[in-house]
Amino acid sequence: MSEPLSRREFLGGTAAAFALPYILPSGVLAAPGRPGANDRIVVANIGIGGMGSSHIRPDSAALCDVDDAHLAAGAKRVTVGTPALYKDYRRILDRKDIDAVTIGTPDHWHALMAVHACQAGKHVYSEKPTCKTIEEGRAMTNAARRYDKAVQIGAQGRSNPVARDACRYVRNGMLGTVKRVEIWHPVNFSTTDWGVPQPVPPGLDWDMWLGPARYSPYHPLKAHFNFRWFWDYGEGFIRDRGNHALSVVSWLMNNDDYKGKVVCTATGTDKTEGIFDVPATMRVEWKFAKPDWTLVWDQPGTPNPRMPGEWGATYYGDKDDLIVLGGDGGCDTEAKAKNFQTPPGGFEPYLFPVEADPTERHRQNWFDCIRTGKRPVMDVEIGYRVVTLAIVGNIAYKLGRAVTFDMAAEKFVGDDEANLMLSEPYRFPWKLS
Amino acid sequence: MNLNSPSSVTELLRVYGGSDPAAAKAAGNSLRRRVHEAARPGARGEAQAVSRELAAFIGPDQPRHVRADALRYLGFVGGRSEVGAIAAQLTDLDVREDARLALERLPDRSAERALRDALKTVPADYRPAVEQSLRHRRRKWREVGIAS
Numbered sequence: 001m002s003e004p005l006s007r008r009e010f011l012g013g014t015a016a017a018f019a020l021p022y023i024l025p026s027g028v029l030a031a032p033g034r035p036g037a038n039d040r041i042v043v044a045n046i047g048i049g050g051m052g053s054s055h056i057r058p059d060s061a062a063l064c065d066v067d068d069a070h071l072a073a074g075a076k077r078v079t080v081g082t083p084a085l086y087k088d089y090r091r092i093l094d095r096k097d098i099d100a101v102t103i104g105t106p107d108h109w110h111a112l113m114a115v116h117a118c119q120a121g122k123h124v125y126s127e128k129p130t131c132k133t134i135e136e137g138r139a140m141t142n143a144a145r146r147y148d149k150a151v152q153i154g155a156q157g158r159s160n161p162v163a164r165d166a167c168r169y170v171r172n173g174m175l176g177t178v179k180r181v182e183i184w185h186p187v188n189f190s191t192t193d194w195g196v197p198q199p200v201p202p203g204l205d206w207d208m209w210l211g212p213a214r215y216s217p218y219h220p221l222k223a224h225f226n227f228r229w230f231w232d233y234g235e236g237f238i239r240d241r242g243n244h245a246l247s248v249v250s251w252l253m254n255n256d257d258y259k260g261k262v263v264c265t266a267t268g269t270d271k272t273e274g275i276f277d278v279p280a281t282m283r284v285e286w287k288f289a290k291p292d293w294t295l296v297w298d299q300p301g302t303p304n305p306r307m308p309g310e311w312g313a314t315y316y317g318d319k320d321d322l323i324v325l326g327g328d329g330g331c332d333t334e335a336k337a338k339n340f341q342t343p344p345g346g347f348e349p350y351l352f353p354v355e356a357d358p359t360e361r362h363r364q365n366w367f368d369c370i371r372t373g374k375r376p377v378m379d380v381e382i383g384y385r386v387v388t389l390a391i392v393g394n395i396a397y398k399l400g401r402a403v404t405f406d407m408a409a410e411k412f413v414g415d416d417e418a419n420l421m422l423s424e425p426y427r428f429p430w431k432l433s
Numbered sequence: 434m435n436l437n438s439p440s441s442v443t444e445l446l447r448v449y450g451g452s453d454p455a456a457a458k459a460a461g462n463s464l465r466r467r468v469h470e471a472a473r474p475g476a477r478g479e480a481q482a483v484s485r486e487l488a489a490f491i492g493p494d495q496p497r498h499v500r501a502d503a504l505r506y507l508g509f510v511g512g513r514s515e516v517g518a519i520a521a522q523l524t525d526l527d528v529r530e531d532a533r534l535a536l537e538r539l540p541d542r543s544a545e546r547a548l549r550d551a552l553k554t555v556p557a558d559y560r561p562a563v564e565q566s567l568r569h570r571r572r573k574w575r576e577v578g579i580a581s
Contacts, residue, residue: 135573194454214501215530270462273455399469416540417472420509423573425534428562431569 035099035371041123042099046089046113048074049224051127051154052104054359061098064089067224068203087205089113093120100150100370103127106227107234108213111136114151114380115432118143123370125363127154129243130383132235134391134410135423137384139432144380150369152362152376153383155247157327159352159362162338163248166324167349169337170252175317178253180294183245184301185311188236188278189229195219195275212426221275229276231398236278238297239390241311241328247378247386248327249295249313251349255288256382259408262389263287266397268299284393297393307334329358352377395421442467442486450490450499461502472510480510488515497527504531508538515539520547523555523563530562537566545570 035041044062045055049070056063059080064087065071071085086092092101093116100123103113111131114124124144130153131137144151157163170178197217200206206218213232216222228234236242250256268282284297304314309325309332325332342348352365362378369376385407392405395418404413412418426432445467448460468487471479487510490503504522507515516539522532536544548567552560 214505214534272458274458277461398465399473400466401470401473415474417469417474417509420538420540423569425508425537425566425569427530428533428559428565431565 034373037371039371041367041370042097043102044083044092044095044098044100045074045102045104046092047103047105047109047127050104052102053077055102055104055125055363062086062092062095064092066205066208087208090116093117093122098122100124100366104154106209106224107239108132108227108232109211111140112212112426112430112432114140115143118147118149118151121147121149123149123366124151124380125154125366126151126380126383128247128383128387129239129390130380130387132239132391133422133424134388136432137380137388137391138410141381141384148373150366150373150376151380152366152369153378153380154359154362155244155378155383155386156329156358156362157244157248157331158251158377159365160327160329160331160358161351162331162333163251163324163327164349164351165340166248166322166331166333166337167252168342168347169322169333169340170315170317171254171347171349172340172342174320174336174340175315175322176319177291178293178315178317180296180316181249181253181313182296182298182301182316183242183249183311183313184303185237185241185245185297185299187281187300189226189276190271190280191221191226191229191274191276193221193274195221210427212424212430214427219275226276229278231277231394234278235390235394236282237299238282238284238393239387242297242390243383243387244326244328245297245311245313246295246389247383248324248331250382250386252315252324253293253295256385258288258385260289261413262392262405262407263402264389264392264396264405265402266393268397279397282393282397284396286389286393295389307332331358350377442483443489446486446490446495446499446503449502450496464502464506468506468510477512481512481514484511484515487511488518491518491522491528491532493525493527500528501531504528504535508535511535511539511541513541513543516541516543516547519544520551523551523559529555529559533562533566537570 042061043057045060046064048056048063048065053074056074056077060078060083062084063071063074066087075083101117103110103126107129110126114126117124131140198219200218209223228240234240264286266284268279271280282299286295303309304323307323312323312325315322322337323334352361354361354364356364365377396403403415403418406413445460445464449457449464451457468483471483487503487507491500507519519532519535523529536548548563551563555563
């Protein structure tokens with residue numbers, strides 16, 4: 001992938017690479033722990049299949065993946081120097097010359113790697129979803145704060161100018177009071193393959209792929225992309241692309257700091273064939289209080305005929321409504337929102353000021369925060385708050401009953417079994433702290 | 434058998450371990466619903482009955498996936514009566530991790546005692562895993578405040 005580096009950044013990067021190849025951390029050139037504006041940020045990439053591969057930079061210092069095929073493909077994308085290749089992310093964390101890591105592994109690894117990276121003094125860009133459990137989200141947030149690291153979650157809707165337009169429109173009251181938001185999304189993937197265990201292919205470290213997740217025999221429909229359709233790893237679209245959709249809703253509804261209670265119900269149908277075990281269909285409803293409004297995740301929902309798209313959301317206000325399609329790197333909304341200008345004294349949503357596509361803008365915001373010490377636009381705590389809704393929705397589905405989650409206390413109200421799902425015990429030797 | 438109607442956990446576990454994949458999947462889905470329904474607030478009697486049935490399927494005479502899932506569910510719904518049977522699996526290489534994770538989660542103090550006792554019986558190389566469960570359990574219980 002080409003990187004829009006300025007000449008100064010490019011020269012700075014290559015000079016550092018040739019003069020001090022992975023010996024001197026860039027942080028020593030500026031304030032303690034922070035590279036200066038012109039210093040190279042030495043990056044390593046962990047989990048480089050799929051979206052994780054998009055984070056490989058021409059000068060990535062090291063790559064890590066449990067699959068040799070990913071490592072070989074990723075190494076070809078590094079054109080400045082020769083990256084070190086690892087199958088165990090802890091070897092990257094051991095290296096003092098690396099400032100920052102990207103994490104593009106399956107979801108069940110995100111929290112562990114992010115916490116361990118912060119402990120090792122690295123800044124983190126972790127792909128969505130933020131985490132798998134409430135305990136993990138809290139641990140990630142605490143680690144980012146304790147070690148003063150910039151931890152950006154890859155929900156790049158927060159760096160998408162079209163989502164910003166929609167946010168500007170809604171937050172400046174053009175819909176009146178919004179009482180209901182309905183997200184529609186296609187169903188989870190299906191298969192007719194029953195998943196008879198197969199030998200682990202050469203080059204894949206299956207035990208490391210499983211990591212903290214409970215043991216399960218290898219099957220190619222688990223690794224790599226289709227991990228999304230298993231409770232043990234991905235937990236379905238609601239926590240996958242739903243993380244994008246929920247992030248945009250939270251931004252537009254000014255809900256990032258909501259600390260009240262959420263009443264959640266979830267219904268749907270189980271799959272009847274194949275190895276995947278997440279629901280076939282799913283409808284989740286979250287009710288917020290003060291202000292009172294309802295959020296719906298509908299799989300498969302019905303696209304709004306006024307502006308149909310594969311997935312999106314309709315915001316229903318008492319004056320008007322608005323459609324927002326997508327919410328990751330791709331996003332669209334109606335002309336009335338795109339053409340809207342912020343009135344004097346009105347609310348202007350922040351968009352990191354760099355000309356780049358949303359994903360690169362999101363990364364550049366992270367680099368800027370590494371240098372300045374500011375919090376990223378999708379700071380880990382916001383990411384944790386957003387994904388909490390998906391986690392709570394899945395718990396309500398598994399339990400088959402309504403649950404009430406206290407966003408301030410970060411636990412369920414009056415349901416001990418639901419609280420047992422706040423965390424997931426890890427296989428040995430993996431632990432968060 | 435109608436797998437979507439209330440039926441015994443024992444019957445569901447038998448079908449779940451059987452050779453018909455479609456029936457096993459349906460049984461697995463029904464089992465999940467039955468266990469979590471029994472673990473709902475205020476239904477301790479149901480939870481105890483379901484736990485007794487689950488505990489009968491964690492031994493080495495059952496398929497590994499049945500043992501693993503029965504142990505996992507016991508972590509949610511099990512109580513003092515099942516702790517001994519679960520702890521006995523800590524020396525079985527096939528499912529000892531599933532047993533340890535169940536005891537780490539199981540909401541009764543007897544699970545903590547069982548883990549402590551296991552430090553004397555499990556092989557030396559497995560003691561750190563048991564110690565990890567004890568540490569996590571103590572911290573989690575303190576934070577969540579579940580009565581046990």
